Each structure stands twice: as structure tokens, then as C-alpha cells.
Amino acid sequence: MASTTEPAHDGAPSPSAVLSAADVARVVDRMAHQIIEKCAGADVVLVGIPTRGAPLARRLAGRVEAFSGSPVDVGTVDITLYRDDLRMRGVRALEDTVLPEAGIDGRLVVLVDDVLYSGRSVRAALDALRDVGRPRAVQLAVLVDRGHRELPIRADYVGKNLPTSRSQQVKVHLAETDGADEVLVIEEGSR
Amino acid sequence: MKRHLLEAADLDRADATLVLDTAAQIDQALAGREVKKLPTLRGRTVVNLFYEDSTRTRISFELAAKRLSADVLNFSAKGSSVSKGESLKDTALTLEAMGSDAIVVRHPASGAPHRLANWVRGSVVNAGDGTHEHPTQALLDAYTIRQRLGRLEGVRVAVVGDVLHSRVARSNVRLLHTLGAEVTLVAPPTLLPVGVGSWPAEVSYDLDAVLPKSDVVMMLRVQAERMNASFFPSAREYSRRYGLDARRMAALGDDAIVMHPGPMNRGMEIAAEVADSARSTIVEQVGNGVSVRMAVLYLLLGGAPS
Numbered sequence: 001m002a003s004t005t006e007p008a009h010d011g012a013p014s015p016s017a018v019l020s021a022a023d024v025a026r027v028v029d030r031m032a033h034q035i036i037e038k039c040a041g042a043d044v045v046l047v048g049i050p051t052r053g054a055p056l057a058r059r060l061a062g063r064v065e066a067f068s069g070s071p072v073d074v075g076t077v078d079i080t081l082y083r084d085d086l087r088m089r090g091v092r093a094l095e096d097t098v099l100p101e102a103g104i105d106g107r108l109v110v111l112v113d114d115v116l117y118s119g120r121s122v123r124a125a126l127d128a129l130r131d132v133g134r135p136r137a138v139q140l141a142v143l144v145d146r147g148h149r150e151l152p153i154r155a156d157y158v159g160k161n162l163p164t165s166r167s168q169q170v171k172v173h174l175a176e177t178d179g180a181d182e183v184l185v186i187e188e189g190s191r
Numbered sequence: 192m193k194r195h196l197l198e199a200a201d202l203d204r205a206d207a208t209l210v211l212d213t214a215a216q217i218d219q220a221l222a223g224r225e226v227k228k229l230p231t232l233r234g235r236t237v238v239n240l241f242y243e244d245s246t247r248t249r250i251s252f253e254l255a256a257k258r259l260s261a262d263v264l265n266f267s268a269k270g271s272s273v274s275k276g277e278s279l280k281d282t283a284l285t286l287e288a289m290g291s292d293a294i295v296v297r298h299p300a301s302g303a304p305h306r307l308a309n310w311v312r313g314s315v316v317n318a319g320d321g322t323h324e325h326p327t328q329a330l331l332d333a334y335t336i337r338q339r340l341g342r343l344e345g346v347r348v349a350v351v352g353d354v355l356h357s358r359v360a361r362s363n364v365r366l367l368h369t370l371g372a373e374v375t376l377v378a379p380p381t382l383l384p385v386g387v388g389s390w391p392a393e394v395s396y397d398l399d400a401v402l403p404k405s406d407v408v409m410m411l412r413v414q415a416e417r418m419n420a421s422f423f424p425s426a427r428e429y430s431r432r433y434g435l436d437a438r439r440m441a442a443l444g445d446d447a448i449v450m451h452p453g454p455m456n457r458g459m460e461i462a463a464e465v466a467d468s469a470r471s472t473i474v475e476q477v478g479n480g481v482s483v484r485m486a487v488l489y490l491l492l493g494g495a496p497s
Binding site for chain 1: 192209212213216217219220223224225226228229230231259489490493494
């Protein structure tokens with residue numbers, strides 16, 4: 001969750017959009033195909049990490065169903081109470097945790113998030129999953145991988161690899177949460 | 192959020208709503224889970240400092256802190272250095288020296304948690320002080336109303352009984368007003384405090400007139416241990432005029448609910464058949480108490496130590 005809830009356009013000097021709405025749609029379609037291919041025959045649950053992983057998981061589920069013809073379960077798991085940086089960054093409001101009726105025991109969970117950065121959100125999500133049940137396996141799908149991992153974590157499905165410097169910010173905007181689809185790279189200090 | 196939760200007035204509408212929303216999200220996250228535990232307050236220490244008897248509040252706070260992985264110390268005045276004459280301040284400083292991050296305090300003296308908050312660096316949560324306030328009870332009551340009726344704005348709440356001695360009533364009047372509900376206090380004149388006219392609530396002496404207009408009826412316990420004068424002629428007369436029995440319950444609207452903070456005097460302020468009816472939220476209130484107290488502890492302790 002490297003992106004924040006700031007407004008889509010804050011008057012910054014033209015942040016460079018690296019993915020347009022059409023690009024985002026194409027990337028989501030490709031990831032859906034990859035999930036179908038890699039998970040053939042498995043009992044898959046797509047689990048989004050709020051905020052933007054949640055609508056992304058629903059979209060992926062919709063595309064997977066459209067391409068494969070069979071529906072997949074989808075859910076969200078809030079990781080706020082599992083974060084290791086609460087003491088540094090302070091408390092914040094929680095978000096929805098909604099898991100499918102059938103649970104996650106023995107199933108193939110694909111975690112979905114918008115940006116993969118330090119890997120700490122994914123670690124928190126893995127901890128949360130462990131308390132919820134025992135999946136057969138867990139995979140990770142991210143729209144953008146921007147590098148700079150602080151933990152030994154990698155994604156199984158990557159929409160776009162985006163080499164960045166730590167001084168940059170990567171923002172994913174989705175229609176469901178921000179009004180439009182786009183991915184921006186913003187230089188620090190230009191805000 | 193302020194650092195302490197001492198009275199319902201510490202919460203403005205945004206804070207109170209944040210607590211209720213957080214409790215709802217915690218409920219949702221833990222629903223149907225085998226491991227009902229979160230790692231959020233690992234390494235934090237919460238002390239339950241109880242100078243008065245309590246079953247549900249103490250257990251509820253203890254469970255809330257444990258579900259958030261905090262370490263919990265239970266301290267009750269009985270069997271401690273308090274019986275050797277140690278003061279509240281010295282006890283609190285001793286606990287803090289041992290590394291407590293939050294003190295949950297219940298005390299027979301109104302205002303004790305306020306004093307405590309000036310002496311310690313950690314957070315102080317009022318778990319009931321004398322006849323003053325009991326803010327987490329009001330939060331769990333508001334949470335229960337919202338859960339059952341789906342809203343708080345404009346909900347008509349009748350608070351019935353021993354308002355004079357009731358910290359639950361004080362906190363509820365303040366919090367429910369903050370959240371947009373309309374409160375009517377119903378009690379014999381002897382059981383209303385001086386200055387009740389300045390509270391943000393209507394006052395009535397006639398329960399039968401108020402019931403048909405109420406969405407929520409909150410019955411208060413008649414606090415025999417605080418009855419140091421004759422406030423009403425007899426228990427039977429009180430029960431007949433201000434007790435909620437099946438006949439009176441029939442006057443309520445279809446969706447109206449009946450609440451009681453517990454412990455109940457069955458047959459006194461509430462009839463057994465009412466307490467056990469489908470309208471009664473008494474058991475839900477207890478369960479909701481844990482979620483709401485988890486939300487309070489998370490919001491007070493989850494962030495950076497100030």
C-alpha cells in the first residue's frame with residue numbers, strides 16, 4: 001500500500017503517468033490470463049489488500065471469470081492491525097475484511113495489492129492469513145513492482161516492473177477509489 | 192483522539208464514530224475465526240486497576256487487551272498494599288515504574304481517573320468512577336443500538352430508573368447526544384440529580400407515556416449499595432411504576448429494543464420475561480463490550496507513545 005488517499009490531482013507540475021487507463025486494463029487482462037494458466041485446476045481465492053488491492057482483486061476475479069468461464073472466490077483482508085510500523089506512523093482507521101463463505105483452508109490464495117515496495121504489507125497480510133486459516137499455498141499478484149524490497153518477498157504475477165528511486169512516489173489510481181485508472185510516478189518535492 | 196478516555200465528553204462526534212467503526216471492523220475481521228487474536232499491541236502492558244467489584248467490565252477489558260496481544264496485569268484493591276494504606280497515587284506510580292502503558296481504572300470516588308491522568312505518563316481509561324462516568328459502557332451501548340437499528344441519528348432513547356447514582360446514564364446521555372440521538376430520562380424525582388435540567392436530555396416521570404415513543408429503552412440498575420436514604424417508598428412500588436414488565440413491553444414499537452448494562456435485579460427494574468425476550472440486547476451488549484474496548488485500546492495505544 002505505497003499509495004495514499006490523497007486527491008488524484010493536487011496541482012503538481014505534471015506528474016508523469018506511466019500507465020494510462022487503457023494500459024491498466026490491458027495489464028489486468030494479462031495478469032488474469034497468467035493466473036488462469038498457472039492455477040489451472042486449483043481452487044483459487046483472490047484476496048485483496050485494502051485500500052486498492054481490494055477493487056483490483058474484484059477486477060481480476062471478473063476477468064478470470066470472463067476468460068475461463070468459471071467464477072473464482074474473492075475477498076479482502078485488512079492488515080492494519082498486523083502492521084509493524086503502527087508505532088512509527090500512528091493508528092489509522094481500519095478497512096473491510098471479507099472472506100468467502102468457504103474460507104481459505106486448503107485453497108490456493110492469491111494475494112492482490114497495487115504496489116509492491118518494501119514487502120512489509122505482504123508480510124503483514126501473510127500473518128493475517130495465518131490467523132484466518134491454512135491455505136494450501138499463497139501467491140502474490142501486484143499491479144506495479146517498484147523494487148527496494150526490505151524482506152525476502154517476490155511477486156508471482158507482476159503487471160509492470162517499474163524501476164524507481166526511493167525519493168520517488170508511485171501512485172496507483174483506480175476508478176473505484178480515485179475516479180479514474182492511472183499509475184503515476186511523482187518526484188519527491190514536486191508535491 | 193485524546194490520550195485518555197476519562198468521560199464521554201472526551202469524544203467528539205468524529206472520534207466516537209471512529210471508535211464504533213473500528214469496533215465493527217474488528218468484529219468483522221474476527222468473525223468465524225479460529226484464532227481470535229491480533230498482534231497489534233504486542234509488548235504493551237495494560238493494567239486493570241480495580242478498586243470496586245466488577246465482573247463484566249474487568250473481564251471484558253482483560254479479554255480485549257489479550258485479544259490484541261497486550262500483557263495484562265489485574266490489580267484489585269482487595270489483597271493488595273491498598274489494605275496497608277497505600278494511596279492511589281503511590282499505587283499508580285508503582286505500576287508505571289513496572290512499565291505499564293495504560294491503566295484501566297475503576298474507583299468508587301468520582302474523579303479518581305482524572306487525578307490519575309495527571310500523575311502517569313501512559314493512557315488512562317475510566318472503567319467507572321463513583322457516580323460520575325463509565326464511557327466505554329456508553330460506547331458499547333451506542334454500538335449495540337447502531338447494530339440493531341442501523342443508525343443513531345434521531346433514535347429516541349428512554350433511560351429509565353436510578354439516574355442519580357448512575358454513571359452509565361451520565362455517559363450515555365452525553366455520548367448519545369454527541370451522536371445525534373434524542374434521550375429522555377425517566378425516573379422518580381428523588382432519583383434525578385440536581386441540575387439535570389442542564390443535561391442535553393428531556394425528563395419525564397411517567398414511563399407509560401414515554402414507552403410508545405421510544406426506539407430504545409435502557410433500564411438502569413437500582414443501586415442498592417448507594418441507597419443511603421429513602422429514595423422511594425418500597426421496592427414493590429418502584430417496580431410497579433418504573434419497572435419494565437411484559438405488559439409495558441407490549442406498548443413498545445415493533446422494532447424497539449430493551450437494554451440493560453447489567454448486573455440486573457430481575458423482578459425489580461426489569462422482569463425476567465423481558466430480560467429474556469427477543470427485544471433484549473443484554474447478552475449482545477456483553478459481547479460488543481469486548482469489541483468496543485479493543486477499539487479503544489487500539490486507538491489509544493496502537494500508535495506512537497507520546
